[in-house]
Amino acid sequence: DGGITQSPKYLFRKEGQNVTLSCEQNLNHDAMYWYRQDPGQGLRLIYYSQIVNDFQKGDIAEGYSVSREKKESFPLTVTSAQKNPTAFYLCASNLDRNQPQHFGDGTRLSIL
Protein backbone atom coordinates (compact mmCIF):
# COMPACT_ATOMS: atom_id res chain seq x y z
CA ASP A 1 0.00 0.00 0.00
CA GLY A 2 1.98 2.95 -1.29
CA GLY A 3 -0.06 5.38 0.81
CA ILE A 4 2.10 4.89 3.91
CA THR A 5 5.80 5.65 3.72
CA GLN A 6 8.26 4.81 6.46
CA SER A 7 11.82 6.02 6.42
CA PRO A 8 14.55 5.10 6.66
CA LYS A 9 14.36 1.39 5.89
CA TYR A 10 17.38 0.68 8.10
CA LEU A 11 18.60 2.77 11.01
CA PHE A 12 21.55 2.41 13.32
CA ARG A 13 21.78 3.99 16.74
CA LYS A 14 24.68 4.50 19.05
CA GLU A 15 24.29 3.94 22.77
CA GLY A 16 22.75 6.98 24.47
CA GLN A 17 21.44 8.46 21.27
CA ASN A 18 17.86 9.38 20.37
CA VAL A 19 16.64 8.52 16.89
CA THR A 20 13.46 9.45 15.05
CA LEU A 21 11.58 7.18 12.66
CA SER A 22 9.40 8.82 10.05
CA CYS A 23 5.89 7.78 9.03
CA GLU A 24 3.91 9.69 6.40
CA GLN A 25 0.55 8.82 4.88
CA ASN A 26 -1.38 10.37 2.02
CA LEU A 27 -4.56 8.36 2.58
CA ASN A 28 -6.29 11.13 4.54
CA HIS A 29 -6.56 8.75 7.47
CA ASP A 30 -7.36 10.19 10.88
CA ALA A 31 -5.79 7.45 12.98
CA MET A 32 -2.14 6.37 13.02
CA TYR A 33 -0.28 3.72 15.00
CA TRP A 34 3.22 2.56 15.85
CA TYR A 35 4.00 -1.10 16.50
CA ARG A 36 7.10 -2.99 17.41
CA GLN A 37 7.59 -6.43 15.86
CA ASP A 38 9.86 -8.92 17.61
CA PRO A 39 10.28 -12.60 16.68
CA GLY A 40 7.83 -14.78 18.55
CA GLN A 41 6.01 -11.84 20.11
CA GLY A 42 3.82 -10.58 17.32
CA LEU A 43 3.13 -6.88 17.05
CA ARG A 44 2.95 -4.76 20.16
CA LEU A 45 1.42 -1.30 20.17
CA ILE A 46 3.73 1.56 21.20
CA TYR A 47 1.64 4.69 20.63
CA TYR A 48 -1.44 5.63 18.67
CA SER A 49 -3.20 8.78 17.59
CA GLN A 50 -6.87 9.04 16.69
CA ILE A 51 -6.69 12.67 15.60
CA VAL A 52 -4.22 15.49 15.04
CA ASN A 53 -2.61 16.92 18.18
CA ASP A 54 -3.72 13.97 20.26
CA PHE A 55 -2.06 10.63 21.01
CA GLN A 56 -2.21 7.87 23.61
CA LYS A 57 0.24 5.37 25.02
CA GLY A 58 -0.01 1.83 23.83
CA ASP A 59 1.15 -1.26 25.67
CA ILE A 60 4.90 -0.61 25.54
CA ALA A 61 5.31 3.18 25.44
CA GLU A 62 8.22 3.45 27.87
CA GLY A 63 11.33 4.83 26.18
CA TYR A 64 9.42 6.16 23.19
CA SER A 65 7.80 9.48 22.29
CA VAL A 66 5.61 10.69 19.43
CA SER A 67 4.03 13.82 18.03
CA ARG A 68 1.07 14.40 15.74
CA GLU A 69 1.30 17.96 14.52
CA LYS A 70 -0.03 17.15 11.05
CA LYS A 71 -2.64 14.65 9.94
CA GLU A 72 -0.29 12.95 7.50
CA SER A 73 2.71 12.59 9.81
CA PHE A 74 3.32 10.57 12.99
CA PRO A 75 7.06 10.40 13.82
CA LEU A 76 8.34 8.08 16.52
CA THR A 77 11.38 8.91 18.63
CA VAL A 78 13.26 6.07 20.25
CA THR A 79 14.99 7.63 23.23
CA SER A 80 18.09 6.50 25.11
CA ALA A 81 15.73 5.36 27.88
CA GLN A 82 14.56 2.47 25.69
CA LYS A 83 16.80 -0.35 26.91
CA ASN A 84 16.16 -2.80 24.13
CA PRO A 85 15.47 -0.78 20.99
CA THR A 86 16.66 -3.29 18.42
CA ALA A 87 13.51 -4.31 16.55
CA PHE A 88 11.42 -3.90 13.45
CA TYR A 89 9.06 -0.91 13.72
CA LEU A 90 5.79 -0.74 11.80
CA CYS A 91 3.57 2.27 11.25
CA ALA A 92 -0.10 1.88 10.36
CA SER A 93 -3.12 4.05 9.72
CA ASN A 94 -6.85 3.77 9.23
CA LEU A 95 -9.72 6.05 8.33
CA ASP A 96 -11.27 5.52 11.72
CA ARG A 97 -10.75 3.03 14.50
CA ASN A 98 -13.31 0.55 13.14
CA GLN A 99 -11.63 0.17 9.76
CA PRO A 100 -8.78 -2.21 8.91
CA GLN A 101 -5.32 -0.80 9.41
CA HIS A 102 -2.94 -0.25 6.50
CA PHE A 103 0.75 -0.80 7.17
CA GLY A 104 4.00 0.69 5.96
CA ASP A 105 7.10 -1.28 4.93
CA GLY A 106 8.74 -0.85 8.32
CA THR A 107 12.05 0.41 9.71
CA ARG A 108 14.66 -1.93 11.14
CA LEU A 109 16.54 -0.32 14.02
CA SER A 110 19.83 -1.72 15.23
CA ILE A 111 22.24 -0.65 17.95
CA LEU A 112 25.90 -0.12 17.12
Place this chain on the structure above:
Amino acid sequence: AQRVTQPEKLLSVFKGAPVELKCNYSYSGSPELFWYVQYSRQRLQLLLRHISRESIKGFTADLNKGETSFHLKKPFAQEEDSAMYYCALLSSNTGKLIFGQGTTLQVKP
Protein backbone atom coordinates in the same frame (compact mmCIF):
# COMPACT_ATOMS: atom_id res chain seq x y z
CA ALA B 1 -8.31 -9.43 29.64
CA GLN B 2 -8.20 -8.96 25.89
CA ARG B 3 -5.87 -11.46 24.33
CA VAL B 4 -5.19 -13.31 21.09
CA THR B 5 -3.40 -16.64 21.08
CA GLN B 6 -1.88 -18.39 18.10
CA PRO B 7 -0.53 -21.63 19.54
CA GLU B 8 1.64 -22.63 16.59
CA LYS B 9 4.83 -20.72 15.78
CA LEU B 10 5.41 -22.78 12.66
CA LEU B 11 3.09 -24.84 10.52
CA SER B 12 4.66 -26.87 7.74
CA VAL B 13 2.53 -28.66 5.12
CA PHE B 14 2.95 -30.07 1.66
CA LYS B 15 1.46 -28.42 -1.40
CA GLY B 16 -2.14 -29.53 -1.89
CA ALA B 17 -2.67 -30.41 1.76
CA PRO B 18 -5.35 -28.70 3.86
CA VAL B 19 -4.25 -25.91 6.15
CA GLU B 20 -5.69 -24.67 9.43
CA LEU B 21 -4.00 -21.86 11.33
CA LYS B 22 -5.40 -21.65 14.82
CA CYS B 23 -6.47 -18.48 16.61
CA ASN B 24 -8.20 -18.18 19.96
CA TYR B 25 -9.27 -14.95 21.59
CA SER B 26 -10.37 -13.58 24.92
CA TYR B 27 -12.75 -10.59 24.79
CA SER B 28 -15.72 -9.61 26.87
CA GLY B 29 -17.73 -7.85 24.19
CA SER B 30 -18.71 -8.74 20.65
CA PRO B 31 -15.40 -9.43 18.92
CA GLU B 32 -14.25 -8.12 15.59
CA LEU B 33 -11.43 -10.26 14.22
CA PHE B 34 -8.98 -10.05 11.37
CA TRP B 35 -6.29 -12.13 9.71
CA TYR B 36 -3.25 -10.26 8.43
CA VAL B 37 -0.53 -11.78 6.25
CA GLN B 38 3.08 -10.82 5.65
CA TYR B 39 4.74 -12.38 2.61
CA SER B 40 8.50 -12.37 2.32
CA ARG B 41 9.82 -8.87 1.58
CA GLN B 42 6.30 -7.41 1.53
CA ARG B 43 4.41 -5.30 3.99
CA LEU B 44 1.81 -6.61 6.39
CA GLN B 45 -1.58 -6.62 4.72
CA LEU B 46 -5.15 -7.49 5.56
CA LEU B 47 -6.19 -10.95 4.41
CA LEU B 48 -9.75 -11.04 5.69
CA ARG B 49 -12.07 -9.86 8.43
CA HIS B 50 -14.85 -11.91 9.94
CA ILE B 51 -17.67 -9.44 9.33
CA SER B 52 -17.05 -9.63 5.59
CA ARG B 53 -17.56 -13.38 5.54
CA GLU B 54 -15.55 -13.56 2.33
CA SER B 55 -12.96 -15.91 0.91
CA ILE B 56 -9.65 -14.38 -0.08
CA LYS B 57 -7.05 -16.42 -2.01
CA GLY B 58 -9.02 -19.52 -1.06
CA PHE B 59 -8.79 -18.80 2.67
CA THR B 60 -11.82 -18.64 4.94
CA ALA B 61 -12.23 -18.02 8.65
CA ASP B 62 -15.32 -18.56 10.73
CA LEU B 63 -15.93 -16.95 14.07
CA ASN B 64 -16.90 -19.54 16.67
CA LYS B 65 -18.07 -17.65 19.74
CA GLY B 66 -18.63 -20.82 21.73
CA GLU B 67 -15.03 -21.89 21.32
CA THR B 68 -13.75 -18.26 21.11
CA SER B 69 -11.88 -19.18 17.97
CA PHE B 70 -11.27 -17.70 14.54
CA HIS B 71 -9.23 -20.33 12.74
CA LEU B 72 -7.97 -19.67 9.20
CA LYS B 73 -8.50 -22.49 6.73
CA LYS B 74 -7.66 -23.39 3.17
CA PRO B 75 -8.52 -26.76 1.63
CA PHE B 76 -5.49 -27.01 -0.67
CA ALA B 77 -2.30 -25.13 0.23
CA GLN B 78 -0.13 -23.54 -2.48
CA GLU B 79 3.57 -22.70 -2.27
CA GLU B 80 2.75 -19.01 -2.62
CA ASP B 81 0.77 -19.20 0.64
CA SER B 82 4.05 -19.44 2.54
CA ALA B 83 4.10 -16.39 4.81
CA MET B 84 3.67 -15.13 8.37
CA TYR B 85 0.03 -14.96 9.44
CA TYR B 86 -1.29 -12.85 12.30
CA CYS B 87 -4.68 -13.04 13.92
CA ALA B 88 -5.87 -9.73 15.40
CA LEU B 89 -8.72 -8.57 17.60
CA LEU B 90 -10.14 -5.05 17.47
CA SER B 91 -10.81 -3.44 20.81
CA SER B 92 -13.94 -1.45 19.95
CA ASN B 93 -13.68 1.09 22.75
CA THR B 94 -10.08 2.11 21.98
CA GLY B 95 -9.66 1.15 18.34
CA LYS B 96 -6.53 -0.79 19.25
CA LEU B 97 -5.64 -3.95 17.39
CA ILE B 98 -4.44 -6.77 19.59
CA PHE B 99 -2.23 -9.19 17.67
CA GLY B 100 -1.40 -12.80 18.27
CA GLN B 101 2.19 -13.98 18.21
CA GLY B 102 1.98 -15.00 14.58
CA THR B 103 2.28 -18.34 12.77
CA THR B 104 4.74 -18.98 9.99
CA LEU B 105 3.17 -21.14 7.29
CA GLN B 106 5.62 -23.09 5.21
CA VAL B 107 4.22 -24.89 2.17
CA LYS B 108 6.64 -27.44 0.78
CA PRO B 109 6.60 -28.58 -2.85
